[in-house]
Amino acid sequence: MTTMPSDFGQTGAEGIRDLVRRATALAPIATYAEEPCPPISWDTIAGAGWDLAGIVEDGEGATTRDLIEIAREWGYGCIPQPLLPTILSKRLSPVARAADGPVTFALPLGNETLIPFGQLADISIATVLGEDGGTLVPAGEGSKDSLDLVGRGIRSTAAATTMTVEAAREVALVFAAESLGGAERLLADSIEFAKQRMQFDRPVGSFQAVKHKLANAAVAVESAETALIWGSQRPEQAFRSAVFAVDRCIDAAEIAVQVHGGLGFTWEAGLHFPFRKFLSARRVVDSLQRSHG
Template identity: 30%
Template sequence: MDFQLTEDQEALRSGVRELLAGRFPRERLRAAVDGAGPVVDRGLWRELGEAGFFGLRLPEDEGGVGLGLPEAVLLFEEAGRVLLPGPLIATHLAAGLVAGAASGERVVGMCDATAEERFWEHPADCDELIFLGDDEPYSVDPSAPAVTPVRSVDPLTPLARVVVPEGGRPLAGDAARLRREAALLTAAEQLGSAVRTVETAVSYAKERTQFDRPIGSFQAVKHLCAQMLVRAEVARSAVYAAAVTQEPGDIAAAKLLADEAAVHNARDCLQVHGGMGFTWEADVHLHLKRAWVRAQRWQSTAAGEEALAEELLSEGNVMV
């Protein structure tokens, strides 16, 4: 099976990277972190909708782009690189289920109603909330559920604990499929962050000097950067493969590997930066904090390990 990107996929990734570089540069990220700008920019949200970010997988006759899950993974990998905030995955998955989601006119949140701990991202920014039940998803007004704000380690990911309300508007969808896709797209964001921290560490190691030599010439730093690259590329292979197969076990493995790559790469990037990496002005801590939050969203490590073990132990997959 060939996992090399096609010319169209390369063009899609390049186009999204160019769009985000122009509309969400580092200055916008820092402004949002410091409270000088909105976390969820409605203007940018609509621009993403016009560019097909949310309606990427909708059929063309329904106003979408008509592409698939592998292409969606490329989009969310780029979003993860720049730490684009907001309930992007929820709104993307809501395209075709909620009017205005595909165009970016409405910001949609999503919550797993079957989870022991139910959390909702960006509660103050959402126009609609989707709960994923045992079988079907259903929609409620954001003011309907009882919510308790939860302090988030990531300044750009506000969280609230949610009590599932009774009733709601049923939506025509498969809740289990939406959970799997949410886990895969979260893994894609983690992958983008892991790749970005590799680039950041290597760039800093080339510029920072110690004893009149770039620190990148020191063996210990070389080893750190090499380990970061290996983690990112292993995670990339798993995420891209899971986007093609869409098998639950493959998605669980991809999420586990991407979580590990994002968290450990951010830590190693911080190590390469030394004392500078611990400052508020450096972006390294933002990647680490977002990676921590994502690792607990849409299939935590424990849940992923259970899902993968169940897949491996199922009939026909056990070697005697």
């Protein structure tokens, strides 16, 4: 057993990191999160084969640990494109694998289902994950999901995608890993803000109380990473580790808002985009745990 991603995972994560950082130049998330044209187009993603990054053939391909590393790097950018649902769908469904465009799934959510990126006109839903069979169906009608603004999902009364326990575990871990990347971004942005924001002729980051807050956020992020690595190696603990990891990401997001002071509550600061994504991931992981745990 190794806690490190394979060479495939490391190379994939490095490629996604480079793609995200070149496309966004690490501009504030608020500058592109709601734009109709995301900084990375789907043609760029599919043209490079990133949508097929999760496929395993003849026992060769990405491990769950690899997917966590890739999702983590993607989450750092908080980019409104359905890369991760498509990677998972094409990994876990032969029917989805044959699709040219993006693919998602319908997640159980109480009396409704949540369809990540269901607002996109060209996206399809895989009806079965983790075993042969199923079909691809259009997203159909539904109400816009008001929580995860980047996820561009819809809430629908359509049937949830049928998943094996193994598939549900991977979905939970990948959603949590995307949150980890977002939490790392919030921590980095908060550290930079604390260096630049002046109060009493000193950077606010020089104050002990702010240092302690940022240290707590760093501990939360590292704890989330450890939990996800553990969950990738102990599948029976996947839901537990995903819940713990997302909760720590939420902790880090709350601290980021506090460090930004009054600015942290403004739309322009953009902290709410990853924060809302963490809250959405929490409800997804909870639902998957209830239905498959």
